[in-house]
Amino acid sequence: MIDYTPLYAALQHIPELRPWLAQLPAQVAEGLSPHRWGDLPDWHAALRALPDIAPSTIDVQCAVSIGSAEDASPEQLAELEQQLRKLHPWRKGPWEVFGLTIDTEWRSDWKWDRVLPHLAPLKDHLVLDVGCGNGYHCWRSFGAGARRVIGIDPSAKYVAQFYALKKYLGEDQPVDLLPLGIEALPPRLRAFDTTFSMGVLYHRRSPMDHLRELRETLRPGGQLILETLVIEGELGECLVPEGRYAKMRNVWFIPSCATLESWLRKCGFENPRTVNLNTTSIEEQRRTDWMHFESLADFLDPKSPHKTIEGHPAPLRAVVVANAT
Numbered sequence: 558m559i560d561y562t563p564l565y566a567a568l569q570h571i572p573e574l575r576p577w578l579a580q581l582p583a584q585v586a587e588g589l590s591p592h593r594w595g596d597l598p599d600w601h602a603a604l605r606a607l608p609d610i611a612p613s614t615i616d617v618q619c620a621v622s623i624g625s626a627e628d629a630s631p632e633q634l635a636e637l638e639q640q641l642r643k644l645h646p647w648r649k650g651p652w653e654v655f656g657l658t659i660d661t662e663w664r665s666d667w668k669w670d671r672v673l674p675h676l677a678p679l680k681d682h683l684v685l686d687v688g689c690g691n692g693y694h695c696w697r698s699f700g701a702g703a704r705r706v707i708g709i710d711p712s713a714k715y716v717a718q719f720y721a722l723k724k725y726l727g728e729d730q731p732v733d734l735l736p737l738g739i740e741a742l743p744p745r746l747r748a749f750d751t752t753f754s755m756g757v758l759y760h761r762r763s764p765m766d767h768l769r770e771l772r773e774t775l776r777p778g779g780q781l782i783l784e785t786l787v788i789e790g791e792l793g794e795c796l797v798p799e800g801r802y803a804k805m806r807n808v809w810f811i812p813s814c815a816t817l818e819s820w821l822r823k824c825g826f827e828n829p830r831t832v833n834l835n836t837t838s839i840e841e842q843r844r845t846d847w848m849h850f851e852s853l854a855d856f857l858d859p860k861s862p863h864k865t866i867e868g869h870p871a872p873l874r875a876v877v878v879a880n881a882t
Contacts, residue, residue: 558604559720561585564733573748588736589713600717603643608633610655612725617700623725626656644718647847649690652722662848664841665693675832675878677780679703682750685774688757691718692734705731711738739770749774755784764810768824775881786811787875792819803856803865803872814875826879833876
């Protein structure tokens with residue numbers, strides 16, 4: 558089940574985060590309120606019904622892989638799949654769970670492979686992952702050596718998915734997912750060695766405010782890993798979709814890389830550099846048996862796949878690394 562008691566105890570021993578404890582339990586209670594999430598009792602029931610299986614192996618370095626099919630009976634494996642499917646849709650992954658592949662909408666492992674070569678070593682880092690979904694990259698950060706990882710995402714379903722898998726990855730592991738947005742963090746926290754914001758910036762009405770919020774999470778010199786939609790273009794260019802972008806209502810600003818780097822400098826970061834550009838493919842983001850809704854192929858112009866269905870440039874994603882001053 559979802560239990561933050563070990564996290565609260567651990568934060569007592571992290572001076573930079575200890576003051577947050579005065580408000581964090583109330584924030585978590587609000588984030589997981591049944592009044593906000595009518596399906597929350599069903600998700601809790603799925604978590605309670607997960608079978609008790611001890612994994613023979615766990616890998617969070619090369620992938621996220623838990624045990625093998627030989628660790629459980631056929632009845633347990635059937636029950637496991639039934640309960641995990643109750644938490645549909647699964648968007649970030651993939652996850653290998655006792656021989657069962659949760660084939661998620663996104664190949665988040667491909668994104669991690671693009672990011673990893675450009676990370677300063679995470680050994681002993683305190684890591685924050687903003688808008689982390691179900692926490693896939695939290696576990697990969699832990700596998701890369703982070704001493705503690707805190708993910709935040711306001712979706713209670715993603716929190717349920719995370720804790721379904723943490724049951725088997727290790728409930729005592731220093732990786733947690735809080736049902737919060739970045740605005741819930743104390744101001745001027747300046748606590749984390751590394752902060753990730755991947756797939757968030759273009760959903761924010763004020764990108765400058767988001768960048769400033771990200772800076773306030775980082776200690777001086779701490780590294781930001783920002784992954785977001787961009788357009789091809791020069792300094793000062795930015796797409797502001799008047800209607801939808803790739804059928805999404807909540808896409809506000811898509812800058813060029815030069816513009817984004819300028820924004821970062823303006824918001825208190827130094828040495829911003831674009832380290833990767835990648836056009837999203839229908840192999841990386843697609844409908845699967847674990848995510849039945851529309852996906853990228855439905856968002857592109859079928860006659861001109863280099864454009865969205867609305868006529869905007871197709872999704873181009875950049876990884877930008879910067880350091881907080």
